[in-house]
Amino acid sequence: MSKYEESAKPSKPFLLSLLHQLQDLRRSILAFLLSLPTSLFALFLLLLLAYNGFSVFYIHLPFPTKPPPLPANFLPENTAGESMKNGFSSSSKVSSLAMYAMKEEDPPVILKTHLPLLRKTHSSITPITESSVSKQRGVRKYKRKLESVPSKARSSSFPAMIAEFFAGNSTISCKFRFFMTWISSKSFGDRELLAVESLFKSHPNACLVIVSSSMNSKTGSQFLKPLLDKGFRLMAIDPDFDYVFKNTYAEAWFDRLRKGNVNPGEVSLGQNLSNLLRLGLLYKFGGIYVDTDVIVLKSFSKLRNVIGAQTVDLDTGNWSRLNNAVLIFDKNHPLLYKFIQEFALTFDGNKWGHNGPYLVSRVVSRLSGRPGFNFTVLPPSAFYPVDWSRIRSLFRGPRDKLHSKWLLEKLRHIQSQSFAVHLWNRQSKMLKVEKGSIINQIMLDCCIFCNASISRL
Numbered sequence: 001m002s003k004y005e006e007s008a009k010p011s012k013p014f015l016l017s018l019l020h021q022l023q024d025l026r027r028s029i030l031a032f033l034l035s036l037p038t039s040l041f042a043l044f045l046l047l048l049l050a051y052n053g054f055s056v057f058y059i060h061l062p063f064p065t066k067p068p069p070l071p072a073n074f075l076p077e078n079t080a081g082e083s084m085k086n087g088f089s090s091s092s093k094v095s096s097l098a099m100y101a102m103k104e105e106d107p108p109v110i111l112k113t114h115l116p117l118l119r120k121t122h123s124s125i126t127p128i129t130e131s132s133v134s135k136q137r138g139v140r141k142y143k144r145k146l147e148s149v150p151s152k153a154r155s156s157s158f159p160a161m162i163a164e165f166f167a168g169n170s171t172i173s174c175k176f177r178f179f180m181t182w183i184s185s186k187s188f189g190d191r192e193l194l195a196v197e198s199l200f201k202s203h204p205n206a207c208l209v210i211v212s213s214s215m216n217s218k219t220g221s222q223f224l225k226p227l228l229d230k231g232f233r234l235m236a237i238d239p240d241f242d243y244v245f246k247n248t249y250a251e252a253w254f255d256r257l258r259k260g261n262v263n264p265g266e267v268s269l270g271q272n273l274s275n276l277l278r279l280g281l282l283y284k285f286g287g288i289y290v291d292t293d294v295i296v297l298k299s300f301s302k303l304r305n306v307i308g309a310q311t312v313d314l315d316t317g318n319w320s321r322l323n324n325a326v327l328i329f330d331k332n333h334p335l336l337y338k339f340i341q342e343f344a345l346t347f348d349g350n351k352w353g354h355n356g357p358y359l360v361s362r363v364v365s366r367l368s369g370r371p372g373f374n375f376t377v378l379p380p381s382a383f384y385p386v387d388w389s390r391i392r393s394l395f396r397g398p399r400d401k402l403h404s405k406w407l408l409e410k411l412r413h414i415q416s417q418s419f420a421v422h423l424w425n426r427q428s429k430m431l432k433v434e435k436g437s438i439i440n441q442i443m444l445d446c447c448i449f450c451n452a453s454i455s456r457l
Contacts, residue, residue, distance in 0.1 A: 158240035162285060165235050166207055172233065174207035176300065177287030181239070181277050182212035183270035187219045191425065192292040196224075198446035199296045200232045208234040211277060226449060241273075244280035248337065249344035265349020272349060275356040278327060279339045286331030293425035294325055294383070295446055297418055303328050305335075305375040307360060308383035319377055322361045325422050326383045335373050338363050381417040388424040397434035404436070411438045415445075 166174050178199060182188065188196075199208060214220060215236035227234060245251045254276075256262045264272070278289045288300055306328045309319035329336055342363050348354045367373050380387075386394055398404035414421060421442060433439050444450060 158237065158243050159284075161235075161237060162209060165209065165233075166285075168207070168233070174205070174233065176203045176206035177285065178203070178206050178208040179278065179281045179285075179287055179289045180208065180210045180212075180292055181274045181281075181289075182210060182215055182292060183239070183274050183277070184212070185214055187214050187217070188223050188292070191423070191429070193223065193449075194443065194447060195290070195292050195294055195296070196227065196234070197448040199290065200227065200234075201446050201448055202296045202299050204232075206233070208232075209281075210234065210236040211239045211281065212236055213238045230448070239277060241277070241280075244277060244284055245340075248280065248283065249341040250276055250280060253344035253347065262347065263349060265351075267349050267352050267355075269349070272347075272355050275324065275359070276340070276343050278324065279336055279343065282327055282329045283332060283336040283340065286329065286333075289327040290420070291325040291422065293423040293428075295421045295423065295442055297415065297420055297442070297446065300328060300419060303378075303419070305329050305333060306378050306382075307364070307375065308378045309380050310357060310384045311387065312380060319379075321357060322364055322377065323357045323384060323422070324360050326420060329375070333375070335363070335367070335375050338367065338373075381413075383418070383420045384422050385414045385418045386421070388427050391424045391428045392431060394421075394438040395428065395431040395433055397436040397440070407436070407438055411441055414438070414442075 166177055168174055180196075182192070196208065200206060210216075210224075212220070215224070216238050217236075220236050224234060224236065241254055242251075245254050253262065257264070281287075282289055290296065307322055307324070308326055310321045310323040312318065313320045339360060342359050343355055346354075346359070346362075351358075364377065393410075398407055423439075433443070
């Protein structure tokens with residue numbers, strides 16, 4: 001080994017001394033750290049971890065100094081409306097915490113070579129809450145209800161057909177003009193058929209017009225054929241709302257309904273249209289209207305321009321509520337005009353009875369004592385001998401001798417005092433007619449096809 005190599009190689013004592021110094025420095029640093037308070041030491045470790053995490057997860061995203069160039073197929077003049085016409089739609093994102101519907105009015109163009117973070121977009125964010133979902137369901141339900149309203153006026157054959165039907169011929173004439181309305185997609189059932197049978201049982205020379213699209217069908221015709229075969233005069237015809245409502249307050253109301261400017265509400269639109277249609281039919285033609293759940297007991301020949309009370313005030317003896325299930329009025333009667341006016345001006349589709357029984361009650365109470373309105377309010381026994389809250393009692397058979405005696409007395413009272421019985425179908429449609437009940441006896445007295453009606457009601 002040369003002398004130059006010997007001089008370049010560090011001596012062994014020097015290396016040992018350097019190693020001892022490094023060990024002493026490490027012990028000093030550890031002693032210093034251990035001498036620090038625990039909180040400061042923990043803070044030091046936390047900062048060290050944060051630094052390491054930032055170093056590991058840091059991603060450098062270059063922000064362009066100039067806005068990215070537009071692609072060749074982008075047309076700045078295109079609007080959101082035009083984009084929708086071409087089939088574009090906004091996207092929606094769903095997270096574990098919330099749902100949002102994104103409506104982009106002018107979606108930004110993002111090139112594949114850039115990621116423009118924090119760039120403003122002209123978008124509106126609407127949180128989908130329980131109330132908004134409920135509102136959307138309400139709108140769909142609202143649209144479904146309006147689908148049942150005819151969008152165009154029907155032909156002018158409606159008045160001609162009814163006039164020809166009522167005119168009859170040289171051998172058959174209509175002594176009584178009856179109307180029924182049935183705004184439903186289904187045809188009559190056995191209970192409705194019994195109502196028609198009772199009408200003709202007590203009025204053999206009557207003419208009945210059933211204003212209903214579902215009954216003016218093949219199924220409806222088959223249902224009514226047995227009555228026609230027996231020579232009874234009845235017809236089913238589609239409703240012509242435009243003709244019936246023309247030149248009344250209902251005309252403008254129905255036009256707004258058809259255009260979607262009237263909220264039909266939660267109550268059945270068919271029910272409310274029936275409430276208005278019966279008023280218009282009597283105003284245009286005159287006659288007798290009866291609901292399809294009214295059993296007629298005796299002739300209406302002595303009744304003219306009458307409406308029935310549903311309940312009376314026990315203290316005063318005056319009526320407290322009227323009902324519109326049975327109406328008997330002359331053509332163009334002023335009270336009918338007031339009923340129609342009240343319907344159009346105060347319509348509320350969310351309150352049951354507001355456009356029916358409560359309506360006629362409001363109008364008659366305001367007109368009480370005023371001249372020019374010739375009509376009579378009959379007591380509840382005339383058409384409503386049993387209130388809806390007690391209708392179940394008419395369907396029950398005798399439980400014992402005392403109950404049997406009460407049923408017999410009640411039946412005799414109804415037969416002597418009442419022209420009809422309202423079955424309150426909403427409350428009684430699921431009730432079974434028990435043997436020996438009041439309804440059982442009434443059915444036997446009023447039916448025409450008795451075996452079929454009684455066994456299936």
